[in-house]
Amino acid sequence: xxxxxxxxxxxxxxxxxxxxxxxxxxxxxxxxxxxxxxxxxxxxxxxxxxxxxxxxxxxxxxxxxxxxxxxxxxxxxxxxxxxxxxxxxxxxxxxxxxxxxxxxxxxxxxxxxxxxxxxxxxxxxxxxxxxxxxxxxxxxxxxxxxxxxxxxxxxxxxxxxxxxxxxxxxxxxxxxxxxxxxxxxxxxxxxxxxxxxxxxxxxxxxxxxxxxxxxxxxxxxxxxxxxxxxxxxxxxxxxxxxxxxxxxxxxxxxxxxxxxxxxxxxxxxxxxxxxxxxxxxxxxxxxxxxxxxxxxxxxxxxxxxxxxxxxxxxxxxxxxxxxxxxxxxxxxxxxxxxxxxxxxxxxxxxxxxxxxxxxxxxxxxxxxxxxxxxxxxxxxxxxxxxxxxxxxxxxxxxxxxxxxxxxxxxxxxxxxxxxxxxxxxxxxxxxxxxxxxxxxxxxxx
Numbered sequence: 001x002x003x004x005x006x007x008x009x010x011x012x013x014x015x016x017x018x019x020x021x022x023x024x025x026x027x028x029x030x031x032x033x034x035x036x037x038x039x040x041x042x043x044x045x046x047x048x049x050x051x052x053x054x055x056x057x058x059x060x061x062x063x064x065x066x067x068x069x070x071x072x073x074x075x076x077x078x079x080x081x082x083x084x085x086x087x088x089x090x091x092x093x094x095x096x097x098x099x100x101x102x103x104x105x106x107x108x109x110x111x112x113x114x115x116x117x118x119x120x121x122x123x124x125x126x127x128x129x130x131x132x133x134x135x136x137x138x139x140x141x142x143x144x145x146x147x148x149x150x151x152x153x154x155x156x157x158x159x160x161x162x163x164x165x166x167x168x169x170x171x172x173x174x175x176x177x178x179x180x181x182x183x184x185x186x187x188x189x190x191x192x193x194x195x196x197x198x199x200x201x202x203x204x205x206x207x208x209x210x211x212x213x214x215x216x217x218x219x220x221x222x223x224x225x226x227x228x229x230x231x232x233x234x235x236x237x238x239x240x241x242x243x244x245x246x247x248x249x250x251x252x253x254x255x256x257x258x259x260x261x262x263x264x265x266x267x268x269x270x271x272x273x274x275x276x277x278x279x280x281x282x283x284x285x286x287x288x289x290x291x292x293x294x295x296x297x298x299x300x301x302x303x304x305x306x307x308x309x310x311x312x313x314x315x316x317x318x319x320x321x322x323x324x325x326x327x328x329x330x331x332x333x334x335x336x337x338x339x340x341x342x343x344x345x346x347x348x349x350x351x352x353x354x355x356x357x358x359x360x361x362x363x364x365x366x367x368x369x370x371x372x373x374x375x376x377x378x379x380x381x382x383x384x385x386x387x388x389x390x391x392x393x394x395x396x397x398x399x400x401x402x403x404x405x406x407x408x409x410x411x412x413x414x415x416x417x418x419x420x421x422x423x424x425x426x427x428x429x430x431x432x433x434x435x436x437x438x439x440x441x442x443x444x445x
Contacts, residue, residue, distance in 0.1 A: 007093070009021060009070050010100035015443030016052075017045075017066045019082040020443040022089035030085040031056040031064045033444075038076025040098075045080075056082075070097050082444040093147030174198045178263065178278045182252050189253040194278075198244040201328065205244030208267035208274070213238040213246050216264045229261070238265075258283050 009015045021028055033045040033056070048055030052067040059065050068330055075097050084088040122128050146152065177195040196213060200206040214235045217226045229250040230236050238246035258281075264274045305313075332342060362368060376386060405411070420429070 006096065008096045008098055011075060011097050012071045012100070014053075014067050014069045015095060017068050017080065017082070017093060017095075018059070018445055019056070019064045019091060021062050021064065021084055022087045022442055025084070025087045026058070026060070026062055028058070028064070028084050028087060031082065032085075033066070033080050033082040036079040038074050068095070070095070073097050075099060080444065083442075091442040091444035093444040096350075122414065158435065173201075174265070174274075174276055176263075176265065176276060176278050179280050181281050181283050184252060184256050184258065184282055184284055185253050185254045189251050191249050191251045193236075193247055193249050194263070196238060196246045198246070198267075205242070207240070207244055208269050209271065210268070211240050213265055213267040215248055216266070217250070218262045218264065220260050225261070252282060256282055 007015060017033070019031060019033075020068050021031070029049060030046055031047055035043045035045060037043070043329050045054045049057055051057070052065055053069065056066045078097060079093045080093045080095070082093065125129075125131060128277055175197045179192050182190065182192055194215075197205055198208055198213075214237055215226070215230065216224060216234075216236075217229055226234060226236060229252065230248065233252070236248075238248040240246055260279060260281050263278045263280070265278070267274050329342070333339075343348075356364075
């Protein structure tokens with residue numbers, strides 16, 4: 001029997017109750033329906049053949065119908081069972097007769113109530129549509145025109161105000177490339193270059209006023225030491241390499257002492273003073289050795305790795321292990337063996353005894369096995385629990401009263417083959433193929 005359809009009909013409307021016969025049979029003259037009203041009382045819709053308002057008639061192509069008039073019918077759910085006597089295929093249907101205005105006892109009753117509430121809210125004098133209209137009038141104000149709309153205001157802000165702001169040049173930023181540390185040479189002097197780039201508000205290169213960036217240098221006490229490290233007469237300016245690109249060289253002599261230097265870069269942009277400070281440190285080679293030692297220590301720690309134990313993982317421990325392996329190999333060679341024979345023996349054992357037939361590295365390698373065990377143990381399992389679980393699972397598969405002569409996989413296989421029968425063809429004889437042969441029918445709605 002097909003699933004029951006459920007229809008909602010407004011009291012007074014005519015609903016066409018349709019039925020599709022089993023296998024789409026045509027020419028049937030015995031289609032009837034048993035009917036139960038909401039109170040449970042029963043009636044029958046008989047076959048008529050010519051008047052669909054009086055009983056069932058044939059529509060064609062296996063379809064039959066009755067025009068059921070709900071005028072005067074009790075409100076509630078009516079149940080129908082439609083069937084053919086000669087081609088039995090009972091099909092249920094349900095029709096809910098409802099009041100067209102209140103929609104009581106239907107899924108739409110709540111919706112009707114909510115719509116009534118929504119309509120009341122929309123008409124509310126305090127916050128309804130009329131009240132909102134008055135408030136919008138207040139927002140617009142006297143003399144409002146389309147030029148005062150939010151779109152017009154947005155257009156003015158974006159295309160006029162923002163455009164004017166972005167058109168203002170000399171709204172700049174800068175970037176300075178300066179060494180963090182400069183090593184004081186043992187003899188002579190070393191020269192280092194500082195590069196500075198100047199940008200406008202759009203990120204493009206731009207020059208400051210008069211293409212001038214003045215540079216001054218101060219020691220930690222704030223004393224001006226510009227001429228000690230920069231050549232020329234103050235004020236000293238950076239050299240322009242291109243639009244917004246400048247550089248200057250400073251020299252550190254072997255007579256310099258370790259200290260910290262502050263570079264001050266000053267320039268004008270649209271007559272507005274801009275200043276940037278950067279710091280570099282002068283260091284001796286001894287200080288550099290310290291940093292290198294720290295770097296070496298970090299690398300040694302990385303080589304040791306997490307969980308390093310000197311008794312097992314040190315070079316000495318590894319050397320002892322290798323020496324022991326060498327002793328065993330020497331003994332093998334002393335007994336007449338050769339390296340080639342040793343390798344062949346190891347390869348044979350690995351291929352036959354260790355790997356075995358059908359070995360697949362993705363699933364059978366030591367790494368794959370270890371990964372599987374790690375996953376099991378990581379979830380709180382133990383080997384004992386795993387073995388007990390396997391035994392329990394196998395016992396569960398066998399079940400209570402297991403009889404090997406009847407219930408073994410071999411016996412089950414024999415039974416399945418008997419069910420298939422001689423000449424069984426997977427293309428035509430599967431349960432799915434057999435199911436495809438069953439025709440639809442017995443549908444009412």
